[in-house]
Amino acid sequence: MYKMERIELGWDDFWAELLRVRHRRSIPGIQHYDKLVVDFCIESLCLSKGDEILDIACGAGDHSVLFSEEGLKASGFDLSSKLIKYAEELAEEKKVSVNFYRGDMREINFDQRFKGAVILSHSFGFFNHAENLLVLQGAYNALIEDGKLLLDLMNPYQIPRFQRTWTALKDGYLLNEPLHLDAPSGVLRGRPVTYINVEESKIILMNQDAVENNDIRMYTGLEICDLLESVGFSKVELYGDNKLPRQPYAATSNRMVVIATK
Numbered sequence: 456m457y458k459m460e461r462i463e464l465g466w467d468d469f470w471a472e473l474l475r476v477r478h479r480r481s482i483p484g485i486q487h488y489d490k491l492v493v494d495f496c497i498e499s500l501c502l503s504k505g506d507e508i509l510d511i512a513c514g515a516g517d518h519s520v521l522f523s524e525e526g527l528k529a530s531g532f533d534l535s536s537k538l539i540k541y542a543e544e545l546a547e548e549k550k551v552s553v554n555f556y557r558g559d560m561r562e563i564n565f566d567q568r569f570k571g572a573v574i575l576s577h578s579f580g581f582f583n584h585a586e587n588l589l590v591l592q593g594a595y596n597a598l599i600e601d602g603k604l605l606l607d608l609m610n611p612y613q614i615p616r617f618q619r620t621w622t623a624l625k626d627g628y629l630l631n632e633p634l635h636l637d638a639p640s641g642v643l644r645g646r647p648v649t650y651i652n653v654e655e656s657k658i659i660l661m662n663q664d665a666v667e668n669n670d671i672r673m674y675t676g677l678e679i680c681d682l683l684e685s686v687g688f689s690k691v692e693l694y695g696d697n698k699l700p701r702q703p704y705a706a707t708s709n710r711m712v713v714i715a716t717k
């Protein structure tokens with residue numbers, strides 16, 4: 456009987472590139488979406504050409520590069536060395552200058568340098584409560600006086616109805632399982648993703664490290680305001696979408712965008 460080899464691989468070894476580069480860049484209209492998000496961020500953070508912005512959990516640098524193309528001094532920060540390499544290649548290809556840093560967002564160590572910081576595509580809530588707070592503390596320290604942090608989050612009252620999806624990529628098929636909200640813990644649990652590499656006859660599964668990367672602690676607007684104020688932010692505003700014009704935040708909003716001023 457014909458049998459495919461099954462292997463388990465970690466986030467940085469395999470999944471980062473597959474999900475954040477190959478899968479993301481295959482989504483129809485994603486460049487247009489990114490541009491709308493970047494325009495929203497620049498206006499909401501009151502940024503002008505030459506201002507410094509930090510893109511926390513920048514992935515493969517799609518937004519960092521767009522910020523730089525808009526005349527900002529952009530820096531991107533991510534855990535994955537593979538994604539940082541892709542981000543550097545993208546900046547080179549687009550002929551813009553971006554500083555990319557590899558590191559853990561619980562240990563951001565910039566001192567009062569940036570006028571704006573962003574955490575996009577719901578890249579907040581990956582850890583336990585105390586560690587999530589460390590992320591906000593690091594972002595606060597990285598901002599200059601009056602600087603602003605923007606978090607682009609799913610609306611906890613409108614969590615999308617995730618579907619089981621198959622996506623055809625160049626050499627195989629990606630199976631995404633629906634996420635599931637564990638209500639008592641407030642954690643949106645990621646399900647292991649599977650990649651079937653037809654050309655190499657391999658089924659690639661997530662190892663423990665990659666699976667753990669999938670869980671997200673969901674916060675309500677009130678909780679996030681409390682967290683931000685506890686690390687020192689003086690003003691916190693909520694909006695209902697990540698595109699202009701800014702929309703008020705409501706239970707029915709598409710997103711929950713949080714803007715905190717130092």
Ligand SMILES: C[S@@+](CC[C@H](N)C(=O)[O-])C[C@H]1O[C@@H](n2cnc3c(N)ncnc32)[C@H](O)[C@@H]1O
Nearest residue numbers: 512513514533534535558559560561575576578
């Ligand atoms: C949902 S992706 C978002 C990427 C990008 N901001 C975007 O909008 O496409 C989450 C990112 O967080 C990064 N990440 C996960 N854990 C991290 C950590 N502890 N420190 C820094 N980055 C982390 C992942 O490598 C991944 O690139």
